[in-house]
Amino acid sequence: MSERRRLLGPANTFIPNIGITSTTEEAVKTRKRDEIRKFFLKTGLIENANGSAYLEADGTIVQVLVFGPRPIRGSFIERASFSVECKFLPHIAQPNEGIFNTGSNNNNGNYRTGLTNIEQKISSYIETSLLPSIILEKYPKSTIDVFITVISSDSIEDHGGKTTNSGLLNLVNWVLNCSSVALADSGIELKDIVSSGVVRLDKEGIVLDPQETGGEGIDGLVSFMNLRNDEIVGFWMEGDEDLEEKDVERIIDGCNTMSKKIRANINSYLLEQAS
Amino acid sequence: MLKQVAFPPEVLARIAPDISLQRHLSIGLRPNLRNFTEFKPLEIADGTAFKNSNPNVVGSSVIKSGSTTVMNVITLGIVDNSVQVDAQGPYSSVYPVIEILRGRSGEPTDEDMILAQSIHETILHSKIIPSGSLEIKNVGIQVTEDEKSRIIYPDLHPEEYSLVRNPSAVTHAGSKSYSFVLLSNIKIFSKSVSTSSLFDLCHLSTINALSSISLPRVYIGESDAHTASASIARSRRSNKRSLISTQSDxxxxxxxxTELQSPLKLELTDAMDVDSKGQFDHSGISSNFGLVTIPGDDENQAKTVLLADLEGEAEETSIFSRISVIANKSDRLKRISLINGDGGISLEALKKSIEIAKLRAREFEA
Structure with a gap:
């Protein structure tokens, strides 16, 4: 059936392939193994949402809108329902899309119906991680909806079909931190602000906020409520190596270190906003 | 007897926007504190960041007006001219998909659809994109020698091309004629202005993005080289392609x-005006106006005032007579749209709005 709601060009339009890039690769900025990249954060840019946050970290740009608590129609519910929708701008190549997004979506390059598999995965991770922090009982008969737009992503470096897990996890990390700040900006009552960290465990040990993609190692993303006894609210690992119990501990500790640093930054930003 | 209730202004603005608007206008102010014929300031950002970091993006634009941000990204599709279903005239247009982010998911709203349709038609009838400029000429061929891929173009490497081009190696794609299709995706963040003003912003951003377009070259890739290569390429393929029988497409x-890209040849300059150089000279600048009647009281008579660049809930919901004008600096009108809400649009109001629109188009250059 042809699409009648959107203008998608003549009926037989197709999307050409993108050739292999001939431009030389940019030199990867080297950071220390325990150094976290700088990020820019701003809340309240969007006026028609209840809360919003905008985050830039290198080439990753994320905008999060929070709508809620909004009244629902229909029968009474005792606690608010919470939903998260993460979407990429349609022209952006999504991390690991060669593996996960295999032609399942009606994609003409300019719009998609529904979410891609990667967008689903990210949305559900953000939703499960943020859910424990929100005091849903305070908002009966309401919904709280979070809409995430990935405006730019530098997470895939190689176009050669190699897996780039840290790219995906890195993006999710920034999306999560940005979403927490947007929730705080909306004034919805929270138990704590969720923050997260991402690390890679390679032969030499833990790398905080890994930048280079591909290569060997295990990538981990762990989200915490740092003020509530470092409760873990989200956990995502990628990699094809064997994992021992002590490795998991190291990954969690590494993520916690990074999460606390990000949280400290968020705290000082919010304090500055409040004063 | 009911007690009289007094509402603070911000509450009144929500519950009775029409009364709030009247009260403001009667003391010579608009709810947004602008003068009657003052436009909202605009910022045109350097939107080329999208273009530089994404190989599939050919043009982009970011425009801000207050907190309202319009992001416009143009990507390419290709259409086979020989099986083109829609008749193609001498001029082409963009195919916009517009989304106003307002905290809902699902199908586009009427507002999204109406905006997209009017942008498409306005650009088409402004006659700024000649269909010929979108034709793909000199389709190259990718060849692999000693495990190194290179692309041979008929105009850049004529001798090699004639060697490579034997009937079996090159499918009939080389002799077919293709055209680019400009697919524009517009996201509107933080909508605070009226639909009429959004049209102005979308129009401006489309012209701005169009004038930044550089079209890439296109080549026929080796089929097996592709299955092994880019994962991006694989997923960018549309489902629709399976409907196209020719494998070569x-x-x-x-x-x-980027060195081989050539800028899209737009008819942006006005043929009648030798001095025209700016990107908006031919296309013009879109301006919108609303007509509203201030009811008279004992001292004053009722009068109708013209408001420029409608913004906010009060103006959006209680002004029904609208005028939208696209004028360029050489005093030519590209589009005019009148909506008669209540009381009619006087010739005087129409003249005045055209004057202001022309003035604004001229001012825009500076």
Whole structure:
């Protein structure tokens, strides 16, 4: 059936392939193994949402809108329902899309119906991680909806079909931190602000906020409520190596270190906003 | 007897926007504190960041007006001219998909659809994109020698091309004629202005993005080279392609090298005006106006005032007579749209709005 709601060009339009890039690769900025990249954060840019946050970290740009608590129609519910929708701008190549997004979506390059598999995965991770922090009982008969737009992503470096897990996890990390700040900006009552960290465990040990993609190692993303006894609210690992119990501990500790640093930054930003 | 209730202004603005608007206008102010014929300031950002970091993006634009941000990204599709279903005139347009982010998911709203349709038609009838400029000429061929791939173009490497081009190696794609299709995706963040003003912003951003377009070269990739290569390429393929029987179409590939790109030849300058150089000279600038009647009281008579660049809930919901004008600096009108809400649009109001629109188009240059 042809699409009648959107203008998608003549009926037989197709999307050409993108050739292999001939431009030389940019030199990867080297950071220390325990150094976290700088990020820019701003809340309240969007006026028609209840809360919003905008985050830039290198080439990753994320905008999060929070709508809620909004009244629902229909029968009474005792606690608010919470939903998260993460979407990429349609022209952006999504991390690991060669593996996960295999032609399942009606994609003409300019719009998609529904979410891609990667967008689903990210949305559900953000939703499960943020859910424990929100005091849903305070908002009966309401919904709280979070809409995430990935405006730019530098997470895939190689176009050669190699897996780039840290790219995906890195993006999710920034999306999560940005979403927490947007929730705080909306004034919805929270138990704590969720923050997260991402690390890679390679032969030499833990790398905080890994930048280079591909290569060997295990990538981990762990989200915490740092003020509530470092409760873990989200956990995502990628990699094809064997994992021992002590490795998991190291990954969690590494993520916690990074999460606390990000949280400290968020705290000082919010304090500055409040004063 | 009911007690009289007094509402603070911000509450009144929500519950009775029409009364709030009247009260403001009667003391010579608009709810947004602008003068009657003052436009909202605009910022045109350097939107080329999208273009530089994404090989599939050919043009982009970011425009801000207050907190309202319009992001416009143009990507390419390709259409086979020989099986083109829609009749193609001498001029082409963009195919916009517009989304106003307002905290809902699902199908586009009427507002999204109406905006997209009017942008498409306005650009088409402004006659700024000649269909010929979108034709793909000199389709190259990718060849692999000693495990190194290179692309041979008929105009750049004529001798090699004639060697490579034997009937079996090159499918009939080389002799077919293709055209680019400009697919524009517009996201509107933080909508605070009226639909009429959004049209102005979208129009401006489309012209701005169009004038930044550089079209890449296209080559026929080697089919097996592709299955092994880019994962991006694989997922960018549309489902629709399976409907296209000719296998060669699937191998049409965009050359990402920026040196070989050529700017899209737009008819942006006015043929009648030798001095015109700016990107908006031919296309014009879109301006919108609303007509509203201030009811008279004992001292004053009722009068109708013209408001420029409608913004906010009060103006959006209680002003029904609208005028939208696209004028360029050489005093030519590209589009005019009148909506008669209540009381009619006087010739005087129409003249005045055209005057202001022309003035604004001229001012825009500076």
């Amino acid at each position: 699937s191998n049409l590939t965009i050359d990402t090298s």
